[in-house]
Amino acid sequence: MSATPYSVLIIGCGNIAGGFDMARSLKQPPLSHAGAYVRHAGFRLAACVEPDDARRIAFAQHWGVETHAAELQALRALPGCFDVISICSPTDVHHEHLAHAIALRPRLIFCEKPITSDPESASRLVRECQELGISLAVNYSRRWDPFLDDLLIQMQEGRWGRLRSVVGHYSKGMLNNGGHMVDLLRRLVGPMTLVSAACAELDFCESDPTVAALLTSEDGRTPVYLNPAHARDFAFFELELVCEFGVIRMLTGGMEWQLREAIPSPQFNGYRTLGESKLIQGRYLETMGRAIQNLHAHLAHNAPLGCSGEEALLTQKMCISIQQSAINAD
Numbered sequence: 631m632s633a634t635p636y637s638v639l640i641i642g643c644g645n646i647a648g649g650f651d652m653a654r655s656l657k658q659p660p661l662s663h664a665g666a667y668v669r670h671a672g673f674r675l676a677a678c679v680e681p682d683d684a685r686r687i688a689f690a691q692h693w694g695v696e697t698h699a700a701e702l703q704a705l706r707a708l709p710g711c712f713d714v715i716s717i718c719s720p721t722d723v724h725h726e727h728l729a730h731a732i733a734l735r736p737r738l739i740f741c742e743k744p745i746t747s748d749p750e751s752a753s754r755l756v757r758e759c760q761e762l763g764i765s766l767a768v769n770y771s772r773r774w775d776p777f778l779d780d781l782l783i784q785m786q787e788g789r790w791g792r793l794r795s796v797v798g799h800y801s802k803g804m805l806n807n808g809g810h811m812v813d814l815l816r817r818l819v820g821p822m823t824l825v826s827a828a829c830a831e832l833d834f835c836e837s838d839p840t841v842a843a844l845l846t847s848e849d850g851r852t853p854v855y856l857n858p859a860h861a862r863d864f865a866f867f868e869l870e871l872v873c874e875f876g877v878i879r880m881l882t883g884g885m886e887w888q889l890r891e892a893i894p895s896p897q898f899n900g901y902r903t904l905g906e907s908k909l910i911q912g913r914y915l916e917t918m919g920r921a922i923q924n925l926h927a928h929l930a931h932n933a934p935l936g937c938s939g940e941e942a943l944l945t946q947k948m949c950i951s952i953q954q955s956a957i958n959a960d
């Protein structure tokens with residue numbers, strides 16, 4: 631742990647910045663940037679920016695933030711003032727906030743997903759960070775889910791046999807929530823090729839339709855279906871992995887997992903069937919805390935980032951090409 635805690639600026643003081651944790655006890659795992667920084671002795675919340683006065687003042691008081699302002703310029707911050715900048719503003723202003731953050735030359739930027747709304751500005755900003763030696767991490771949160779880390783190892787070791795097919799259910803926009811699904815699938819399946827996409831539906835944001843799609847694994851043998859739900863009905867982010875030796879289901883965004891292993895059928899001689907389902911508590915609630923630990927390890931010991939800007943850019947580009955293909959098909 632560094633003797634002096636890393637100073638942090640948070641841009642945007644809504645839910646993911648700290649709101650998700652304002653009514654939670656410090657004994658519970660953090661679900662927000664501020665909630666995770668204050669639980670880690672290696673960071674200090676130095677400043678925050680938020681145009682909504684009441685929200686900003688409540689945020690600054692709750693999290694003990696020393697300096698706050700309605701807009702970035704009003705901070706009059708000089709380059710090098712902050713070690714870390716968290717970007718938690720709405721997605722359509724990420725490009726402006728990333729550019730400003732880069733000008734402040736922090737050691738690390740932790741940006742909410744997606745990097746920006748368009749791949750051109752995202753590519754440019756990722757490149758600028760690389761050129762200036764600023765580390766960029768992006769919060770595709772399941773990159774820090776330890777249950778998924780274990781599952782990946784099991785799959786790589788052959789515990790579940792061949793991956794036959796995948797269905798990912800999501801809603802609230804291809805880029806917004808679909809990005810979490812595509813990022814998760816890129817980890818579990820590896821590089822994928824888009825076969826077709828259709829049925830673009832504006833269920834959440836005017837510029838970000840939720841779409842249906844079929845992709846395949848790199849060898850063309852594993853189909854991957856993106857299956858849309860509608861944001862107005864209920865929150866839905868679930869995954870089903872059909873494998874040679876059983877079926878794995880991620881439920882409620884990773885809060886729980888259901889495992890069913892293939893067994894000899896008790897009724898039909900010579901057949902195999904799925905055994906009883908085992909419900910296991912997931913570890914999704916640990917992700918924000920682990921993300922902040924990872925940022926600290928990166929700053930202090932150069933540990934690799936769980937989700938770098940380059941990785942997030944690949945996810946964003948894939949989301950945009952899936953979405954564009956659906957729009958063109960409709």
Ligand SMILES: NC(=O)c1ccc[n+]([C@@H]2O[C@H](COP(=O)([O-])OP(=O)(O)OC[C@H]3O[C@@H](n4cnc5c(N)ncnc54)[C@H](O)[C@@H]3O)[C@@H](O)[C@H]2O)c1
Pocket residue numbers: 641642643644645646647649679680681682685701718719720721723742743744769770771806
């Ligand atoms: N990783 C995740 O699981 C996850 C979850 C929720 C949200 N997000 C992402 O986080 C971002 C914010 O989402 P949210 O749900 O917290 O939204 P929110 O609306 O709760 O918070 C955004 C805040 O930014 C403020 N803001 C608006 N314009 C600003 C400006 N110019 N400068 C500074 N602040 C400004 C708003 O007033 C608001 O308080 C989005 O990009 C979203 O995609 C990610």
